[in-house]
Amino acid sequence: EAGVTQSPTHLIKTRGQQATLRCSPISGHTSVYWYQQALGLGLQFLLWYDEGEERNRGNFPPRFSGRQFPNYSSELNVNALELEDSALYLCASSPGVGRADNEQFFGPGTRLTVL
Amino acid sequence: GENVEQHPSTLSVQEGDSAVIKCTYSDSASNYFPWYKQELGKGPQLIIDIRSNVGEKKDQRIAVTLNKTAKHFSLHITETQPEDSAVYFCADNAGGTSYGKLTFGQGTILTVHP
Numbered sequence: 271e272a273g274v275t276q277s278p279t280h281l282i283k284t285r286g287q288q289a290t291l292r293c294s295p296i297s298g299h300t301s302v303y304w305y306q307q308a309l310g311l312g313l314q315f316l317l318w319y320d321e322g323e324e325r326n327r328g329n330f331p332p333r334f335s336g337r338q339f340p341n342y343s344s345e346l347n348v349n350a351l352e353l354e355d356s357a358l359y360l361c362a363s364s365p366g367v368g369r370a371d372n373e374q375f376f377g378p379g380t381r382l383t384v385l
Numbered sequence: 386g387e388n389v390e391q392h393p394s395t396l397s398v399q400e401g402d403s404a405v406i407k408c409t410y411s412d413s414a415s416n417y418f419p420w421y422k423q424e425l426g427k428g429p430q431l432i433i434d435i436r437s438n439v440g441e442k443k444d445q446r447i448a449v450t451l452n453k454t455a456k457h458f459s460l461h462i463t464e465t466q467p468e469d470s471a472v473y474f475c476a477d478n479a480g481g482t483s484y485g486k487l488t489f490g491q492g493t494i495l496t497v498h499p
Contacts, residue, residue, distance in 0.1 A: 274428075303485070312474060312492055313429070318485040326485045360428055373419065374487060376428035 272297065274363050274377035282383045283351050291346040291380045295363030301325075302344040303364070303374055304336060308357040316359075319344055351384045358382075387412040391475050391490025399498050404462045406493045408475035411456065417478040418458045419487070420449060424471045433460070465497045 275294045283289050295302050304316040315328040319338035333349040342363075348355055358379040364372035388411045398404050410418075416437040421429035435442045435449045435458065442449050448461040462469055472494050476487040 301485070303487075305487075312489040313476075313487070315486040315488070320485070328486065373431055373434060375431060376421070378426075378428045 274361055274375055276359075276361050276377040276380050278380060279378070280381045280383070282385065284385050285351055285353060287351050289348045289351060289355075289382055291348075291359050291361075291382070292343065293346070293361030293363075293377060294343045295361075296365075296375060299363035299365050299375075300342055301364045301372060302338055302342065303362040304344070304346050305360045305362065305376075306330075306357045307360055307379070308354075313360065317346070348382070353384050356382060356384045387479070387488065389475060389477055389488050389490045391493060393493060394491065395494045395496075397496045397498065398465050400465060400467060402465055404460075404465050404469070404495055404497075406460045406473055406475070406495075407457060408459070408477075408490050409455075409457045410477045410488075412477065412479045412488075413456070414479040415456075415477040418449070418451060419476050419478075420447075420460050421474045421476065421489075422471045423474065423492075429474060462495075465495075467497050467499050470495055470497045 277292045301320040303318050305313040307313045317336050318326040322338050336346040338344045360376050360379045362374040362376045364374045390409045419434035422432045423429040433447050433449050435451050446463045451458040472492045474492050475490040478487050
């Protein structure tokens with residue numbers, strides 16, 4: 271069974287540009303989560319999507335947004351990039367609908383570098 | 386939810402020794418406690434988890450204990466091997482406004498020396 275996949279692996283942008291990151295969950299999973307892992311720091315929760323709806327959002331500015339498609343894949347958009355947005359962006363998926371204690375399985379991440 | 390403190394930040398052991406990592410959480414509504422292993426250049430891998438209605442769970446060389454009264458949980462790795470070297474993260478998941486969100490500790494860099 272394929273795990274969570276993310277694309278691209280690496281992304282280099284300049285300050286002020288927009289970045290789009292993509293995630294495909296494990297087959298059968300309906301929930302997708304996005305986390306930011308800045309260098310030397312732990313994982314910070316960004317967004318949770320389930321059945322196409324945004325269910326919860328972390329303490330990030332509105333320029334971080336996303337969506338979930340009918341096939342449960344997801345996209346994270348970061349507008350007006352700032353240098354401090356440079357980080358590893360991790361996507362996770364979980365089975366079931368509306369269960370907060372679902373196991374979350376992570377993809378390999380997208381390394382975003384803002385110059 | 387809220388805050389998770391993880392200790393130690395680095396841990397160095399000899400092959401065959403045991404390793405223990407401890408986490409303390411602040412949200413009394415927390416009900417799910419996973420542990421992740423992250424190797425260099427990879428995403429975190431779920432290695433074991435425990436729910437609030439259980440005090441201990443074991444899977445081969447790995448075990449997790451939960452003390453709800455004291456609000457702390459620990460990861461125990463026995464008979465460590467060099468391939469156990471990685472960064473380990475604890476996390477918790479609460480309800481309410483934290484629904485669906487995992488709050489992570491800052492990580493422990495475990496080094497197992499052959």
